[in-house]
Amino acid sequence: MNSNYPIMLKLEGKKAVIVGGGKVAERKVTGLLGTGSRITVISPHTTDELKRLAGSGRIEWLEKSFSKEDLDGAFLIFAATNDNEVNQYIKMAASDQQLVTIADDPEGSDFHVPSHIQRGRLSIAVSTGGASPTLARKIREQLENQFDEGFEEYLEFLFSARQRVLKEVKNATRKRKMLSAIASREFLNSQDREAEFLRLLQNTRNDV
Numbered sequence: 001m002n003s004n005y006p007i008m009l010k011l012e013g014k015k016a017v018i019v020g021g022g023k024v025a026e027r028k029v030t031g032l033l034g035t036g037s038r039i040t041v042i043s044p045h046t047t048d049e050l051k052r053l054a055g056s057g058r059i060e061w062l063e064k065s066f067s068k069e070d071l072d073g074a075f076l077i078f079a080a081t082n083d084n085e086v087n088q089y090i091k092m093a094a095s096d097q098q099l100v101t102i103a104d105d106p107e108g109s110d111f112h113v114p115s116h117i118q119r120g121r122l123s124i125a126v127s128t129g130g131a132s133p134t135l136a137r138k139i140r141e142q143l144e145n146q147f148d149e150g151f152e153e154y155l156e157f158l159f160s161a162r163q164r165v166l167k168e169v170k171n172a173t174r175k176r177k178m179l180s181a182i183a184s185r186e187f188l189n190s191q192d193r194e195a196e197f198l199r200l201l202q203n204t205r206n207d208v
């Protein structure tokens with residue numbers, strides 16, 4: 001079976017447990033920062049960056065080897081030690097309701113972490129299902145050029161313009177046309193998209 005189901009998880013207030021404190025654990029923790037999740041790292045040793053994050057209170061670090069109580073209350077679990085047997089034991093110790101990813105066993109994992117870019121409200125995730133994380137990274141780098149920083153502001157514009165269209169344009173065909181118009185290259189590249197939008201909205205309202 002090679003068809004995964006992509007979703008964007010809201011992790012606010014949820015507990016994420018990362019077992020291991022090496023380079024991989026650090027990358028997973030970095031990806032979780034900013035999601036509002038409660039991050040706990042379990043590992044006798046960690047990288048300097050993880051120590052720094054623990055020192056500033058952004059994550060909790062339990063300076064110990066893994067034991068199964070460490071999974072209590074966890075929603076997401078990352079088995080990221082360099083010991084294959086420990087990683088498999090973590091998966092066994094987890095309940096069916098907990099989602100576990102095993103750093104060295106894509107096939108045995110409940111989920112994979114995709115390569116990801118964020119432009120404000122726009123999220124683009126790329127996964128190769130474990131076939132080639134390197135290809136996922138390369139595709140991400142291409143997308144970073146294609147979807148530059150300007151998209152953040154553009155997405156905010158689309159968000160509020162769409163709310164106005166939904167409220168003010170009742171005719172279904174015109175509504176669809178307007179939503180398509182603002183999501184076009186012309187609007188993306190426009191120097192004054194707000195004014196152009198208001199003009200378009202006015203004209204649409206005046207159409208009989």
Ligand SMILES: C[C@@]1(CC(=O)O)c2cc3[nH]c(cc4nc(cc5[nH]c(cc(n2)[C@H]1CCC(=O)O)[C@@](C)(CC(=O)O)[C@@H]5CCC(=O)O)C(CC(=O)O)=C4CCC(=O)O)c(CCC(=O)O)c3CC(=O)O
Nearest residue numbers: 103104106112113114115127128129130131133134136137
């Ligand atoms: C299955 C998965 C599980 C998971 O961790 O969720 C997994 C598994 C493994 N990765 C390995 C190696 C590397 N992974 C990276 C980098 C990334 N790995 C990520 C995700 C995933 N990696 C999941 C699948 C995602 C997918 O396929 O789409 C990314 C996308 C996201 C992230 O980690 O945040 C992030 C790029 C972020 C970015 O830059 O955008 C690099 C460095 C690089 O490429 O620069 C290397 C070294 C080069 C190489 O080996 O390719 C190994 C072999 C370990 C060994 O040598 O033993 C395994 C285990 C195995 O394959 O058995």
Ligand SMILES: NC(=O)C1=CN([C@@H]2O[C@H](COP(=O)(O)OP(=O)(O)OC[C@H]3O[C@@H](n4cnc5c(N)ncnc54)[C@H](O)[C@@H]3O)[C@@H](O)[C@H]2O)C=CC1
Nearest residue numbers: 020021022023024025042043045065066080081082103104
């Ligand atoms: N999923 C991915 O993206 C990648 C996965 N890997 C795999 O991920 C694993 C970890 O890789 P690195 O972070 O580079 O290793 P690392 O050697 O830098 O770190 C391993 C960490 O695990 C900790 N650890 C060992 N035994 C433990 C235990 N019983 N309980 C808690 N912590 C324990 C160590 O203290 C250390 O902090 C390896 O199995 C590697 O094959 C490697 C590269 C990418």
